[in-house]
Amino acid sequence: MTQKRTNTFATYLCLALAFASTAVCAQEAKPHPSNDVYKVEYVFSELQDNKKVNTRTYTVLVEHLEKASLRLGSRVPIAVGSTQFQYLDVGVDIDCTVEPGDSDVGLRTNVDITRMAPENRIGQPIVRQTKIQVHNFVQLGKPTIIATADEVDTTGRFQMEATVTKMK
Numbered sequence: 098m099t100q101k102r103t104n105t106f107a108t109y110l111c112l113a114l115a116f117a118s119t120a121v122c123a124q125e126a127k128p129h130p131s132n133d134v135y136k137v138e139y140v141f142s143e144l145q146d147n148k149k150v151n152t153r154t155y156t157v158l159v160e161h162l163e164k165a166s167l168r169l170g171s172r173v174p175i176a177v178g179s180t181q182f183q184y185l186d187v188g189v190d191i192d193c194t195v196e197p198g199d200s201d202v203g204l205r206t207n208v209d210i211t212r213m214a215p216e217n218r219i220g221q222p223i224v225r226q227t228k229i230q231v232h233n234f235v236q237l238g239k240p241t242i243i244a245t246a247d248e249v250d251t252t253g254r255f256q257m258e259a260t261v262t263k264m265k
């Protein structure tokens with residue numbers, strides 16, 4: 098009989114602790130979702146001898162801590178046989194997230210740029226790809242260079258600039 102009382106007491110104690118911990122967890126302060134929306138403007142520049150020869154601008158609106166995605170491009174047919182084709186996606190893919198801070202914002206950016214090279218020496222397409230994944234802290238409203246890269250087989254340079262603005 099003593100063992101049965103001990104088991105019953107242990108069961109009630111476990112249930113009481115479980116309910117108490119649930120009540121404590123329910124009372125913890127949970128962060129309130131923000132309705133803040135940010136405009137992120139990216140400027141991609143191609144430079145030759147430190148002179149801009151091409152500039153492209155991409156703009157997305159993104160909610161606080163949400164992911165925004167932008168996909169622009171084409172599907173290019175590539176011959177893989179006399180009557181067969183395989184399709185290659187070329188263009189620009191951008192994913193970004195804004196994380197507000199005190200005086201600046203964290204900007205997570207993933208960029209994938211795939212393009213066909215203009216030269217074609219062997220009859221098959223030459224595909225160039227630039228992938229950049231960065232996490233930067235930028236001041237609101239201030240254009241900031243967040244990445245640069247030299248082209249692998251030319252004297253050109255790629256530059257990526259971002260401006261984040263909080264929308265009203």
